[in-house]
Amino acid sequence: MQGREQFATRFGFIFAAVGSAVGLGNIWRFPYMLGENGGFAFLIAYFICIALIGLPVLLAEFSVGRRGQSDAIHSFENIKAKSFGKIGGFLGVLSGTLILSFYGVIAGWVFYYLFSYLTGAAGNVESGEFEGFFGDFIASSFGPVVWQFLFMVVVIGVVYFGIKKGIEIANRTFMPMLAVLVIILAVFGLTMDGAGEALSFMFSPDFNALGDINVWGAAVGQAFFTLSLGMGAMITYASYLPKESRLPSAAGTVVVFDTFFAVFAGLMIFPIVFSFGMEPGAGPGLLFMTLPEAFGQWGLGGTIFGIFFFLFVGIAALSSAISLLEVGVSWAMRRFNAGRKPTTLIAGAIITVFGFLSALSQGAVPALTEMKIFAFLNTDGDTITFLDTLDLFTAQYTLALGGFVTALFVGWGWNKVEALRETGLQDTTLGNLWIWFLRIVAPAGILYILITNLISMLT
Template sequence: MDHWKTRFGFMLAAIGSAVGLGNIWRFPYITGEYGGATFLLVYLVFVFLLGIPLLLAEFSIGKAGQKDAVGSFKNLAPNTKWHWTGFMGVIGGILILSFYSVVAGWSLYYLYSYVTGQFTDVTPDGFGPIFEDWISNSLSPLFWQVLFLGVTLLIVVRGIKGGIEKANVLLMPVLALLMVFMAMYVLTLDGAWEGMKFLFQPEWSQLGNPDLYLTALGQAFFSLSLGVAGMLTYASYLKEKDRLPAATVGIGVLDTVFAVIAGIMIFPAVFSFGLDIGQGPPLVFITLPSIFASMPMGTIVAIIFFGLLTMAALSSAISLLELPVSFFSRTVGMTRKAATYMCTSIIFVLGIASSLGFGIWSGVGIGDKNILDVIDFVTANITLPLGAILMAVFVGWYLDKEQAIKNSEIETPVVANVWYVIVKYLAPVIVLLIAIASIFVL
């Protein structure tokens, strides 16, 4: 069977999955909408208290189950319904990639437009109309989405060692360098300090907003790629000797560092140019280009930024595609090639809806949410927490304690016990409370 060549290769691929549009596109605009530092604080608590322990639980299912999202549960819990958890993940992964590839397509289009010089003469206030005009087209955004999905397909079809691992070993170091460079550059701008205050100085009164908790939970799980069994799938390709705990902590910490750096990169820039922080999804597609347009060497900085965004999106999209491909090839019995082409086609067709939701289908949606917003909301705030909690309940309540701890590969007994209590009691209770609170608020 196909495996990661090294544990380091697995780590890079898992970091590649975690670090993506979630950090650089979703985290800043949501943090902007929810007031900055207070949101960041709740988010950080969720990542460290729940996210990382649950990520280890998810990894442990894949590593012990040795198969895809569905097959791993069938191996560990034969003749039960637990594999439906994995099946929900497969559907969730397909839905996430359907809108994720739309936004990734925007990023690719921006990259292309900067490289070919089409954006060089646009004035700072010209990007709002440019973006609105362009996404309301039916065909052009779909073209870029297909192109992005095509690249993803070409990597996934080559398998774990030959495709996914190689791509990530190349992408991730470049990504890290570009990002640190961008953040340092932005901090030299006038007024950067206001942005740092927004990101790091909490306003306690906002802690009373119940909506904040579900959004922070969803963002934490989305960012860690937690709860859809994509990480489970990646862990199933590990060799027996490669241990989980340290890798899990490393992945969780790095994903968080990337999100905070993205914040440091974006908020100071937004404040120093006096732009609107609460813009929602277009934030990095309207606000940042306006900033680039008024900077010296802005085009180069823009090329670096959208190159970065596209690469980060690609390494996450790879994991989102591998999730259903792994299910259809290992449990259903299709060839990898057929599974990859089929899944990519399904994802593209579903993605059309999210894309057209910015144009001819802009009337379709719930409240002020368009199709993309609805799919994003449902997957991040419902599917992921539900999936993660089902996995926690599986590890905490279905498996016996000895088995669960053995699968987690934690060697220090105290740490193992703390982890077990979080997975078995704390995480399900907190998520349940947030779910109940949200139902009353909605």
């Protein structure tokens, strides 16, 4: 066997890690979570969770990956044989695979919208009709499967060419495009009439909602999802790093960019929503129904904005999906001692086909639309779709559990001196702070939220 693949440059790794982080979580999930959970209060809870739990756990995943020099499970074993740590890796591979199966479906919807704006079909939808446009599309059996399939073909294609020639090049191309697009879109948003209302929705202090445990549960879930934590993606990427690169600054960069993209996504979406008198709390439909309604009232400008917007969302989703597939591929390559190309094709095919179940769960197949198993995961209805089942199960449980185990492993399981040496923080105040965050703060926070989540769902 040749040596392990590596990123060609340190920036290649940073681009890839930022590419993994910035995705549907920032542009689709963050704004609707913010809308549903009262705007500012959610923003504050989210910032706190990012700083106290997200950043330390991200640095922990980077350290495990670079030191372990293997996939999400085996990296733990390389650091310490027979440790509980690999449970975290196992949860990661499981979550990464499940998430990609439905992430690809939502990304498929995004590309369908891009296509519809390009052909003019979306621009011709009558005012008030986007609910039907969206609802009919996702409930059909052919369209969602085809678009998910096409999206997955691209994802598989990139991973097929490996770290340097596939993943690194793709991300180096996409990330600058994203940065330019988000700035153009946010400037547009901020010059609209609703900008003032949007800014006060996002930034005017309201600390009452911070007493609401559901806001905190949503914020922790969002922190894990948005930073790609708890599912082995960051462990896997860091395992392709050469020894000398500095991990803390890489972790800081990822957090800053991810937060920047989330806040800017809010700054481009909410002004439009308010300008056209729409509801910010529309939930998951914000991106696919509310926003297009607003684009529609805007005429040709809305169509042009729509094209750039869905292109932006699609690229962001692509770079995240690539990292999700790499988690499983990296594991399977070692586990079955197989080459990258066949492994990518087989793993990709399995995940794509499994994803058909999610694609067909929005009305096409009744058995998948009204699922009772795990219905208790849902706070307000008795049945949920297969897609929502996977989303809730991973975002609220397995990701947090994976992060919990990783934090405990680096905090308590791994020799402290070695862990500190791996990050380059050494025995400094910052280093010790990091260790204690992993020992106490992050696990306690995660546990508290997991338990209250569970209780609020069962009662």
